[in-house]
Amino acid sequence: xxxxxxxxxxxxxxxxxxxxxxxxxxxxxxxxxxxxxxxxxxxxxxxxxxxxxxxxxxxxxxxxxxxxxxxxxxxxxxxxxxxxxxxxxxxxxxxxxxxxxxxxxxxxxxxxxxxxxxxxxxxxxxxxxxxxxxxxxxxxxxxxxxxxxxxxxxxxxxxxxxxxxxxxxxxxxxxxxxxxxxxxxxxxxxxxxxxxxxxxxxxxxxxxxxxxxxxxxxxxxxxxxxxxxxxxxxxxxxxxxxxxxxxxxxxxxxxxxxxxxxxxxxxxxxxxxxxxxxxxxxxxxxxxxxxxxxxxxxxxxxxxxx
Amino acid sequence: xxxxxxxxxxxxxxxxxxxxxxxxxxxxxxxxxxxxxxxxxxxxxxxxxxxxxxxxxxxxxxxxxxxxxxxxxxxxxxxxxxxxxxxxxxxxxxxxxxxxxxxxxxxxxxxxxxxxxxxxxxxxxxxxxxxxxxxxxxxxxxxxxxxxxxxxxxxxxxxxxxxxxxxxxxxxxxxxxxxxxxxxxxxxxxxxxxxxxxxxxxxxxxxxxxxxxxxxxxxxxxxxxxxxxxxxxxxxxxxxxxxxxxxxxxxxxxxxxxxxxxxxxxxxxxxxxxxxxxxxxxxxxxxxxxxxxxxxxxxxxxxxxxxxxxxxxxxxxxxxxxxxxx
Numbered sequence: 001x002x003x004x005x006x007x008x009x010x011x012x013x014x015x016x017x018x019x020x021x022x023x024x025x026x027x028x029x030x031x032x033x034x035x036x037x038x039x040x041x042x043x044x045x046x047x048x049x050x051x052x053x054x055x056x057x058x059x060x061x062x063x064x065x066x067x068x069x070x071x072x073x074x075x076x077x078x079x080x081x082x083x084x085x086x087x088x089x090x091x092x093x094x095x096x097x098x099x100x101x102x103x104x105x106x107x108x109x110x111x112x113x114x115x116x117x118x119x120x121x122x123x124x125x126x127x128x129x130x131x132x133x134x135x136x137x138x139x140x141x142x143x144x145x146x147x148x149x150x151x152x153x154x155x156x157x158x159x160x161x162x163x164x165x166x167x168x169x170x171x172x173x174x175x176x177x178x179x180x181x182x183x184x185x186x187x188x189x190x191x192x193x194x195x196x197x198x199x200x201x202x203x204x205x206x207x208x209x210x211x212x213x214x215x216x217x218x219x220x221x222x223x224x225x226x227x228x229x230x231x232x233x234x235x236x237x238x239x240x241x242x243x244x245x246x247x248x249x250x251x252x253x254x255x256x257x258x259x260x261x262x263x264x265x266x267x268x269x270x271x272x273x274x275x276x277x278x279x280x281x282x283x284x285x286x287x288x289x290x291x292x293x294x295x296x297x298x299x300x301x302x303x304x305x306x
Numbered sequence: 307x308x309x310x311x312x313x314x315x316x317x318x319x320x321x322x323x324x325x326x327x328x329x330x331x332x333x334x335x336x337x338x339x340x341x342x343x344x345x346x347x348x349x350x351x352x353x354x355x356x357x358x359x360x361x362x363x364x365x366x367x368x369x370x371x372x373x374x375x376x377x378x379x380x381x382x383x384x385x386x387x388x389x390x391x392x393x394x395x396x397x398x399x400x401x402x403x404x405x406x407x408x409x410x411x412x413x414x415x416x417x418x419x420x421x422x423x424x425x426x427x428x429x430x431x432x433x434x435x436x437x438x439x440x441x442x443x444x445x446x447x448x449x450x451x452x453x454x455x456x457x458x459x460x461x462x463x464x465x466x467x468x469x470x471x472x473x474x475x476x477x478x479x480x481x482x483x484x485x486x487x488x489x490x491x492x493x494x495x496x497x498x499x500x501x502x503x504x505x506x507x508x509x510x511x512x513x514x515x516x517x518x519x520x521x522x523x524x525x526x527x528x529x530x531x532x533x534x535x536x537x538x539x540x541x542x543x544x545x546x547x548x549x550x551x552x553x554x555x556x557x558x559x560x561x562x563x564x565x566x567x568x569x570x571x572x573x574x575x576x577x578x579x580x581x582x583x584x585x586x587x588x589x590x591x592x593x594x595x596x597x598x599x600x601x602x603x604x605x606x607x608x609x610x611x612x613x614x615x616x617x618x619x620x621x622x623x624x625x626x627x628x629x630x631x632x
Contacts, residue, residue, distance in 0.1 A: 294435070
């Protein structure tokens with residue numbers, strides 16, 4: 001009788017343990033789905049694209065002949081647009097983060113701003129393209145230019161930068177703030193001399209994560225009218241130095257993901273080779289940025305211990 | 307005497323200095339506030355542009371036609387303006403993506419939070435982050451030139467196993483542009499978002515609850531599903547909502563791999579266009595401002611925003627309803 005009971009209990013335990021094992025196997029399989037997809041994606045791109053990559057590919061303009069076409073305008077465009085995005089995002093993003101974390105009182109304005117930022121993070125990126133088309137291109141007459149593109153991407157990644165800046169500021173202990181005040185520092189002195197240096201790692205990580213998203217973003221830039229075929233570069237700022245130093249801001253442009261999109265959409269297989277090669281370059285760009293972010297996070301976590 | 311003077315001089319100097327500092331501080335605070343306000347301006351800008359242009363659109367097309375007609379052919383000689391084909395395309399691709407992403411994301415989250423060792427987690431999380439960071443246009447390329455051929459091959463072979471002996475052209479062949487492969491790749495691309503937010507929610511569940519469960523003789527899986535999951539459900543819901551809004555707003559994968567034909571269909575094996583893919587398609591050409599064609603993309607954009615807004619509101623109430631406070 002008793003041994004029967006024990007046996008039943010054992011069977012029960014074994015059955016439940018079996019389910020544990022089954023779950024672990026299913027979970028590892030699920031992980032493998034993700035990892036295998038990543039491997040398949042990278043391999044497919046690399047096998048198709050890497051043979052196409054050579055020096056000429058980086059130094060040639062777009063060309064109706066697939067074998068002669070290159071990504072010169074695309075990568076130069078991407079870099080210039082990123083430059084505008086950085087110049088716009090860094091001050092505004094950090095300033096908003098500081099205001100919300102250090103200054104904002106608990107009233108309806110701060111609540112409104114906070115809800116707003118949370119909502120903006122969920123707005124589809126193509127909507128930013130429509131906003132830019134309506135406001136920057138049509139109302140402000142900025143044209144379909146590098147400046148417009150940079151501003152658009154900047155609006156797109158601002159929520160990311162603001163949220164990570166706040167997280168970084170939040171992780172600085174209050175004792176540091178009090179110590180600065182005790183030495184007679186004003187609020188701004190405390191923030192500038194102590195808070196920002198100690199949270200620089202987190203803020204930098206957030207900015208890089210945002211930029212790595214911006215560099216791969218296609219849809220909003222298509223909406224504002226990025227071109228896919230340009231056979232010239234924006235004017236160098238040094239040719240006509242002071243008078244035309246910023247003329248490049250108004251130049252038409254294309255960027256890496258749009259160049260790739262254009263090549264993917266063509267039926268000829270030769271252009272798909274180009275698309276794969278552009279994809280390899282694009283993935284390398286985002287990987288380097290993401291890797292930098294991971295490394296920075298690790299580095300600052302190790303260096304700063306509160 | 308000299309001492310007093312110097313002290314007096316010092317104190318006025320100091321009060322001058324303090325006053326100047328106070329003014330500078332106030333100015334800086336105002337600047338910071340203006341920066342923070344820029345996000346509100348963005349929202350206003352979005353609403354103003356979308357509603358303004360959509361308003362003009364609805365002067366010429368009735369809302370009734372917009373919401374009930376099943377044909378979307380604004381570029382034809384005889385244009386029809388029914389948003390339903392775009393909505394069906396959006397919902398089908400999103401549905402396919404979620405069928406893949408929600409189970410996968412949830413299982414991965416449970417595994418990482420409740421089963422995996424710290425070392426495994428350190429390895430897996432960066433891989434998931436890389437998956438999240440891949441540009442959508444690259445995913446689109448992958449869907450069109452890898453997943454679609456793979457699916458075509460698999461579907462053909464499966465038919466040959468179950469229905470042998472048919473002529474080659476009697477078998478169903480998956481079209482080159484279809485919502486299935488776009489949706490599946492989209493699903494993979496949102497798995498990292500769902501899994502990382504769900505995992506954070508589960509790890510925030512206090513350890514005592516798990517220990518209580520173990521003390522009652524529950525296994526890890528029982529603890530995970532019957533104790534941790536219900537306690538973290540509000541965070542997990544938030545993760546799902548985020549995943550859904552990502553999928554709905556996803557543009558490039560669908561624009562590349564699902565074709566751009568606005569067909570009213572609920573069959574994932576067909577090709578179709580989504581709202582965002584339509585916007586991209588029209589913007590690629592030159593569109594003149596003020597034309598009805600130009601206004602369609604804003605009307606479509608407004609629809610997209612309203613759908614995501616509705617989702618976020620539902621999400622907000624769900625999270626509130628299920629929130630557990632410790």
